[in-house]
Amino acid sequence: MTTPALHVKDLRKTYGNGVEALKGVSLTVEQGDFFALLGPNGAGKSTLIGILSSLVNASSGEAEVFGVSIHKNRSAAMQLIGLVPQEINFNQFEKPFDICVNQAGFYGIGRAEASVRAEKYLKELRLWDKAHHQARMLSGGMKRRLMIARAMMNEPRLLILDEPTAGVDIEIRRSMWQFVSGINAAGTTVILTTHYLEEAEQLCRNIAIIDHGRIVKNTTMKSLLSTLDVETFVLDVATVPGTLPVLPGVTLRPIDDHTIEAEMSRAHDLNSLFSSLSAHGVTVTSMRNKANRLEELFVRLVEQGREADA
Amino acid sequence: MSTSTNLVALGTLVRREVARILRIWTQTLIPPAITMTLYFVIFGKLIGSRIGVMHGFTYMQYIVPGLVMMSIITNSYGNISSSFFGAKFGRFVEEMLVSPMPNWVILLGYVTGAVARGVIVGALVLVIALFFTDLNVAHPLITVLSVILGATVFSLAGFVNAVFAKKFDDIALVPTFVLTPLTYLGGVFYSVDLLGEPWRSISMVNPILYMVNAFRFGVLGVSDVQIGTAFAVMLVFVVGLSALALHLLKRGVGLRS
Numbered sequence: 001m002t003t004p005a006l007h008v009k010d011l012r013k014t015y016g017n018g019v020e021a022l023k024g025v026s027l028t029v030e031q032g033d034f035f036a037l038l039g040p041n042g043a044g045k046s047t048l049i050g051i052l053s054s055l056v057n058a059s060s061g062e063a064e065v066f067g068v069s070i071h072k073n074r075s076a077a078m079q080l081i082g083l084v085p086q087e088i089n090f091n092q093f094e095k096p097f098d099i100c101v102n103q104a105g106f107y108g109i110g111r112a113e114a115s116v117r118a119e120k121y122l123k124e125l126r127l128w129d130k131a132h133h134q135a136r137m138l139s140g141g142m143k144r145r146l147m148i149a150r151a152m153m154n155e156p157r158l159l160i161l162d163e164p165t166a167g168v169d170i171e172i173r174r175s176m177w178q179f180v181s182g183i184n185a186a187g188t189t190v191i192l193t194t195h196y197l198e199e200a201e202q203l204c205r206n207i208a209i210i211d212h213g214r215i216v217k218n219t220t221m222k223s224l225l226s227t228l229d230v231e232t233f234v235l236d237v238a239t240v241p242g243t244l245p246v247l248p249g250v251t252l253r254p255i256d257d258h259t260i261e262a263e264m265s266r267a268h269d270l271n272s273l274f275s276s277l278s279a280h281g282v283t284v285t286s287m288r289n290k291a292n293r294l295e296e297l298f299v300r301l302v303e304q305g306r307e308a309d310a
Numbered sequence: 311m312s313t314s315t316n317l318v319a320l321g322t323l324v325r326r327e328v329a330r331i332l333r334i335w336t337q338t339l340i341p342p343a344i345t346m347t348l349y350f351v352i353f354g355k356l357i358g359s360r361i362g363v364m365h366g367f368t369y370m371q372y373i374v375p376g377l378v379m380m381s382i383i384t385n386s387y388g389n390i391s392s393s394f395f396g397a398k399f400g401r402f403v404e405e406m407l408v409s410p411m412p413n414w415v416i417l418l419g420y421v422t423g424a425v426a427r428g429v430i431v432g433a434l435v436l437v438i439a440l441f442f443t444d445l446n447v448a449h450p451l452i453t454v455l456s457v458i459l460g461a462t463v464f465s466l467a468g469f470v471n472a473v474f475a476k477k478f479d480d481i482a483l484v485p486t487f488v489l490t491p492l493t494y495l496g497g498v499f500y501s502v503d504l505l506g507e508p509w510r511s512i513s514m515v516n517p518i519l520y521m522v523n524a525f526r527f528g529v530l531g532v533s534d535v536q537i538g539t540a541f542a543v544m545l546v547f548v549v550g551l552s553a554l555a556l557h558l559l560k561r562g563v564g565l566r567s
Contacts, residue, residue, distance in 0.1 A: 015567065047567075050567065053408045054407065054408060054566070055404060055407055055408060055566055055567070056566060056567045057562055057566055057567065074410070075311050075410040075411075075412060076410070078408060078409060078410040079311075079410045081408070083408050085404065087401060088401075089400070089401035089402050089404045089405070090402050090405065091397070091400060091402045092400065093333070098326075098329075101322075102322050102326050102405070103405055103409070105318055105319055105321070105322025105323075105325075106319050106322060106323070106405060106406055106409035106410075106411050107315075107319070107409055107410060108311050108312070108314070108315025108316065108318045108319055108410070109318065110318055111322075150405075154409075
């Protein structure tokens with residue numbers, strides 16, 4: 001059995017103001033995984049990432065990266081981690097090339113090797129033409145990509161991405177995920193937090209949902225999605241009839257003259273829905289999910305957790 | 311981290327600090343040079359010509375070491391406090407905190423950068439002084455050691471200030487209300503032998519007095535205090551402030567939650 005990339009056991013954090021951000025979090029991320037850590041704002045994600053990157057001191061508990069304790073052997077553990085934080089945290093008056101080379105230097109990587117790596121990652125993240133401009137002149141998306149390039153300078157075995165695509169347009173987001181998927185395929189373990197749940201669904205193999213400082217779900221993405229028993233589809237139709245047909249296992253609601261919402265259990269197949277609608281003279285021109293599947297589950301799990309707390 | 315990787319990290323940090331000093335040279339190097347030129351003109355030339363000999367030197371010659379040391383102290387302090395607090399404020403201190411760099415490398419890197427600025431500014435002021443008077447360095451080794459130790463003491467003090475600071479005002483308070491008065495009352499412009507009691511005894515608890523006099527002894531060969539005592543005072547401050555700064559870094563005061 002291989003050593004997990006990350007093993008967290010009963011991690012707790014109470015801040016000086018009494019806020020209990022983590023209430024005994026235990027978690028294992030296997031080597032090579034693309035792992036989603038999801039949760040609403042204030043759930044404890046950033047505190048957990050802060051502890052893993054040694055920016056936050058844990059109150060108690062243990063965290064190991066590839067078997068190296070973050071608390072007992074911080075220096076060795078930090079060699080293995082690359083962090084892309086939520087907030088921009090580089091010197092905006094420095095140049096991207098210098099930011100990357102300096103970061104490598106902080107990990108003990110000599111200037112010659114650091115320069116090679118800086119060029120490689122700035123090129124891969126399509127920032128090379130801005131390498132010698134002041135970082136403050138970069139666009140929001142470029143700044144996010146620069147933080148990924150910087151995090152790659154020590155070629156980490158575990159890359160932690162804390163909402164890396166917040167406020168980034170779709171094209172840049174896709175190119176970022178292409179890059180991160182590539183390094184994951186090459187063997188780097190990736191932990192991702194994001195509010196774009198479709199990203200997590202597409203990219204991640206395993207998932208943990210954290211809320212109020214507790215892990216409320218920790219499973220594979222596949223098994224989590226299989227628990228979704230009801231889905232809602234938005235159907236674009238030629239004309240919505242005056243009276244909608246009554247179909248067993250399906251709830252139909254008119255939205256406007258050309259749109260119907262169909263809520264149905266996963267046991268019910270779409271073919272019978274289309275056949276029934278067709279039989280009632282309703283022509284479906286296109287269809288989409290009302291919400292992302294993971295999003296529906298996420299909302300449900302978080303709500304369940306809150307009801308249990310209440 | 312091994313010794314060699316620590317040295318790479320230290321070199322990176324020092325290089326970054328020196329690059330910062332040179333990048334904003336109009337803020338870091340020119341203002342102290344202009345200020346000290348004015349001191350030389352007003353206190354040295356205009357007023358100093360009416361003041362007699364002090365410890366066997368003209369007043370201009372007497373105040374040059376004091377003014378050089380004053381620039382070294384204030385610039386070392388100002389450099390580290392603004393640079394480290396700027397890194398905290400801009401959050402890029404996190405680049406170092408998430409790295410495997412040990413705390414002593416972070417401290418030594420910032421202190422070396424601050425000492426470098428103190429030395430560069432001190433050298434500039436010394437060159438300017440040579441336009442106004444002749445100087446011969448009496449004890450070169452003592453001169454160099456007093457510069458390094460004096461700059462180190464105030465770099466460490468500036469670092470501690472930056473660790474505790476929560477806003478830019480906090481790094482301006484100490485220089486304004488503590489450093490400047492202590493410097494002016496630290497024998498920069500006069501010999502404490504001119505003071506009557508209790509002011510002479512009170513002056514003896516001012517650490518800057520020892521730094522100014524150690525440097526003055528190095529340059530002119532005269533001092534108001536025992537040179538051994540001056541170095542002992544500086545060493546005690548270096549050790550004490552280093553221990554305090556490392557303790558604060560280890561606890562993560564103002565840096566880690």
